[in-house]
Amino acid sequence: MEKYLDAFTSGFLGTVNWTWKSIVFEAPWYTNYFWGLIVISLVIWSLEIIFPWRKEQSVFRKDFWLDAFYMFFNFFLFALIINGVYKALEAIFNDFGITATSLAILDFSAWPQWAQLLVFFIILDFVQWFTHIMLHKFPVLWQFHKIHHSVKEMGFAAHLRYHWMENILYKPLKTFGVMLLGGFEPEQAYIVHFAAITIGHLNHANIKLTYGPLKYVFNNPVMHLYHHAYQLPKGKFGVNFGISLSLWDYLFSTHYVPEDSGTIPLGYQGDNQMPTSFLRQLFYGFKKGD
Numbered sequence: 001m002e003k004y005l006d007a008f009t010s011g012f013l014g015t016v017n018w019t020w021k022s023i024v025f026e027a028p029w030y031t032n033y034f035w036g037l038i039v040i041s042l043v044i045w046s047l048e049i050i051f052p053w054r055k056e057q058s059v060f061r062k063d064f065w066l067d068a069f070y071m072f073f074n075f076f077l078f079a080l081i082i083n084g085v086y087k088a089l090e091a092i093f094n095d096f097g098i099t100a101t102s103l104a105i106l107d108f109s110a111w112p113q114w115a116q117l118l119v120f121f122i123i124l125d126f127v128q129w130f131t132h133i134m135l136h137k138f139p140v141l142w143q144f145h146k147i148h149h150s151v152k153e154m155g156f157a158a159h160l161r162y163h164w165m166e167n168i169l170y171k172p173l174k175t176f177g178v179m180l181l182g183g184f185e186p187e188q189a190y191i192v193h194f195a196a197i198t199i200g201h202l203n204h205a206n207i208k209l210t211y212g213p214l215k216y217v218f219n220n221p222v223m224h225l226y227h228h229a230y231q232l233p234k235g236k237f238g239v240n241f242g243i244s245l246s247l248w249d250y251l252f253s254t255h256y257v258p259e260d261s262g263t264i265p266l267g268y269q270g271d272n273q274m275p276t277s278f279l280r281q282l283f284y285g286f287k288k289g290d
Contacts, residue, residue, distance in 0.1 A: 012084035019076055030190040037075060037197060044156045044201045053208040053221070053262045057153055061206070067157035069278060078164050082171065116186040121244070124192070127173050128243040133254075135166065136238035143285035150274040150281075152266055154225060156201040163285060199244045208262060219246045222260045230265040 021027040022034035049059055108116050135145040144163040151158045186192075202209065203224040210222050219242040227240040239256035242249045249255040275281050284290055 008084040010084075012080055015080050015083040019080070033193065033197075034076065036194055037071065040194070040198050040201055041071070041156060044198070044205050044207075048155060048206045051207055053206050054154075057155075057206055061153040061155050063151065063153070063161075064155065064157065066276075066278060067151070067155070067161045070162070071157055071160040073278075074160050074162060074164065074167065078167060082167055113186060113188055117188055117192060120186055120189060121192045121195070124174055125196075125242075125244045126248060128170065129241055129245070129248045131170055131173050132241040132243065133238070135169070136241070141169070143290055146268065146271070146274065146290075147281055147284060149228060149266075149268050150271050151204075151228060152271075154204055154206060154221075154228065154266060156205040158204040159197075159200040164282070165285065196244055208260070210260070215246060216250050217245060217247050219244055222262070223249075223255070223257050225262060225264065225266075226257055228266045230267045230269070230271075 018027065018031075019034060022032045025032070025035070108119055111119070135141045144165040147163040148158075148161055148166075151161060199219065203219050203221055205221055207221055209220050211218055211220055215223065219240075223240050223242070223246055227238065229239075232239060233256055236256070239254055240246070240249055241254055246255065275284060
């Protein structure tokens with residue numbers, strides 16, 4: 001037990017140290033996700049202000065500050081705990097002979113870096129797309145995912161408004177996806193991480209973008225707005241599940257974009273019962289009746 005507590009402590013303190021170094025600019029720029037998140041957010045927020053899709057929407061839209069807090073809570077504060085937990089789990093798995101490479105079915109280590117990055121990006125995105133479908137399909141998971149869908153006015157910061165339980169589901173599946181690739185994460189993986197943040201912010205931004213023919217490959221604000229639509233097509237539990245790529249939705253016929261006015265109501269039936277404060281949302285979904 002002491003071994004696993006030490007692993008947890010190591011993971012926790014390591015994340016604290018990395019976060020602090022990022023804040024004071026001691027971390028390499030390409031791993032500085034703290035200031036990277038701020039810069040990306042400010043750039044996309046500026047685009048929202050200059051080129052608003054829904055012109056009647058306020059610059060400080062409904063729940064703007066709540067969503068801004070969620071960004072830092074989910075990306076950094078909660079990460080302090082969850083990274084400690086995963087370090088402890090890694091130690092447990094290692095004791096059973098399960099390592100980052102023991103489940104590998106593919107080995108891309110000899111491939112060029114750009115090819116490794118591309119495979120890394122595509123596989124992780126598919127894992128997240130599949131996980132996203134489960135969040136909508138299974139009621140026990142949907143209870144937590146409701147937090148994200150309680151957004152009533154869309155903006156960039158809504159990207160990271162989600163219940164902390166989603167981290168507990170997403171991270172192991174993403175880790176499993178990496179293990180299938182031989183346990184590797186390319187040295188230039190920061191490119192994938194920054195790209196994912198940027199695309200996710202844009203998908204939730206108050207900007208009208210479709211990318212022309214590339215809409216069949218990349219997710220976009222018009223497509224993702226319909227993912228948050230209050231009124232879904234009859235018989236559907238959700239549409240447009242893509243994270244960075246729209247490709248999966250078009251391949252598996254889960255796409256739906258009937259128009260592009262941007263004026264549709266957002267949310268879900270019963271969203272008026274969602275608590276409005278962060279602290280109450282923090283514990284939402286655990287008790288019957290949520």
